[in-house]
Every structure is written in C-alpha cells, then in structure tokens.
Amino acid sequence: MPKRVDHDERRSSIAEALWRIASTRGLEGASLRDVAAEAGMSLGQLQHYFRSRGDMLVFALAHINELATRRIRARVEASAGGPAPRTVLRETVAEMLPLDANSRNGHLVQVAYFAQAVHDERLRHHAKDGVPLLRELFAGQIRAAMERGEIAADRDPDTEAMLLICLVDGLASHALLDVQTPRETMRLAEAHLDRLFTP
C-alpha cells in the first residue's frame, strides 16, 4: 500500500510541476526534461511514470479537471437545503473566474491546455470532459429556481446552463487579457444572473 501512495504522490507532484511551468510560460515549449527538472527528479525517474509527453499532459489535465469538478460539486452539494440557487450559482461562477492571483494562475494553466487541445484530439477529449457535469450542476440549480418561481417557467434549464458556462469562459478570457478588472468581471456576471432570475 505505501508504494501505491508514493506512486500517486509522485504523479501528482509531476502534474504540479507541469502546472507551474504552464502558468508562467505556457506548455508548448515544455519537454519531459523541463518538467523533470521542475519536479526535482531525473528524466529517467519521470519516464518511469509517463512514457510520453502526451501521457503526461493527459494525466495532468485529468488531475486538474478532477480537482476543479470535486471543488464545484462539493460547493453545490454543501448547499443542499441551504443557500438559494442564485447564491449557489453566483458563488460557483465566482470560483470559475480569475478574480485573484491564485485563480489567475489556474486559468493560465487552462489557457495553455486549451491552446494545445485544439490541435490534439486526445487532449480535446479530456478538455471537454468536465462540461456535461458542470452543465448538469448548473441546470439543477436553474430547475430548483424555476420551482421556487425565481426564474420564468418557459426557460430551458440546459440552454441557460450552457449559456452561463460559455459566458463565464469568455469573461475569464477577457479578464486574463486585462480588458476588464476582476470587479467589473463579477459585475458583468451578476448582470447576466439578474437577467436569468426574472420570474
């Protein structure tokens, strides 16, 4: 059992080394050798865990997606019977936007992945993996708000969920380019929610 834990820890620490590289200068230049150096191990040691650069990228992406999904799911589940759907949506959206330095770093990693995924089918498959779950979580909150009479009954929860996901994605990109400040980014997200929450 300890061996297994070591193995998982090693893979995670490689993913984190890759994360640091992606957030400072993007992924395309990063070789297995660069990542090994950043993770403080030899190229041979790293290759024990990942035979190719592609395997490493896919693992690290799946790892990041899993952490993000777990965080969002925990937030939504913790809210069962608690805060109103609008509060849950606003907080989840805030968590998905680059509103502070830490979250900005996470977004820079996602940008690096995105830029590779559009040219790489295996990575693209993983990059879009989290979308259906997120759409389902958002649609669930929207449906709950409709039952409470807070959103008009003729809205389609799946359409609204997908529009919100895409809007948040575009808001995040424009925030990363400094087109708008974090405060203005959140104000725009709230304006969209105001529109959605019309009985």
Next chain:
Amino acid sequence: MPKRVDHDERRSSIAEALWRIASTRGLEGASLRDVAAEAGMSLGQLQHYFRSRGDMLVFALAHINELATRRIRARVEASAGGPAPRTVLRETVAEMLPLDANSRNGHLVQVAYFAQAVHDERLRHHAKDGVPLLRELFAGQIRAAMERGEIAADRDPDTEAMLLICLVDGLASHALLDVQTPRETMRLAEAHLDRLFTP
C-alpha cells in the same frame, strides 16, 4: 511608390505564413526560421522586415485584428437604414463564430495568439485592442433597438454589448473543442439574443 507596395505585400505574406503555422500547430514552437521557410524566403530576407520574433507576432496580430474589424465595421455600416438591429447583431455574431472550416482556421490562429498574449504584455495590449471598437458597434445596435422599443429601456447598452462579446468568445471556445456543433452554437447565440430582445 512601387517599393512601398512591395514592402507591405511582403509583410502581409509573412503574416499569412505565420497564420498558416498558427492554425495547424500553434505559435509557440514557430521560430523566425520556420516562418521564413513557410513564406518561401530566407531568414535574412525575413529579418529585413522583422528584427525579432516579437515584432513579427505583434505585426501579424495587428494585421489580423485590422482585417476582422474592417469586415465587421463594413457589415454594420452597410446595414445603416437597412436590416433591423437584431439582424445586424445576429449576422455579426455568426461571423465571429467558428461555424465553417475557414472561420475555424481563423479561430485557431486567435487561440495561438491568446495563449501567448497572457504571458506577453506587448501582445496582450494588441490582443485587447479591438474590444472597445467592437463594444461600441454592438452598443450602437442595442441602443438603436431600444429606440425602436425592441429592447427594454432599463438595459445598459455597454453592459449588454460586453456580455454579448464575452458570450460569443466562450461559445467559440466550446465550438473549437467540439463540445457543441456549429448548429448548436448558433442556436445558443440566438437564445441569448431572444432574451436580449425583450421589450
């Protein structure tokens, strides 16, 4: 005068070579030497026009942005006294989405730029250059629709314009990842416009 034309043509053909590289495999790996080869000239000839990789990237980005802005502006101006604001917005949005192979290529170039711009202040400056003009064009159409009573008077045109820009950006990213088909992408954009055009 002919010399000047040659000069501009040469720069444009270099930008187009860069575009082809960006749309097939991204920009980060592309050296001045790669671009020279793609443009069918020597490294020395290319360096006559651009002293550094950064200069070349900035010129090509400005060139792409100018072409896109000119296209969108022409479309909006051609519509003066013609089609209704909603038609103009729908057509402009359609032009901004990767709905066919050609436009998909253009978007792949933008993705490659975006991935570099988040790490490069000079490029970031140029990448966000087109946003204010686009926001102004959209806000103008929204204002016109408000005057016609097609959009509720309490909407803020600048906020609505920025939300539309961000939504289109997120829709484009998800279309590039094949999360949704071009047809579904356009259906989502229309659903947002339906919501906006509520008297």
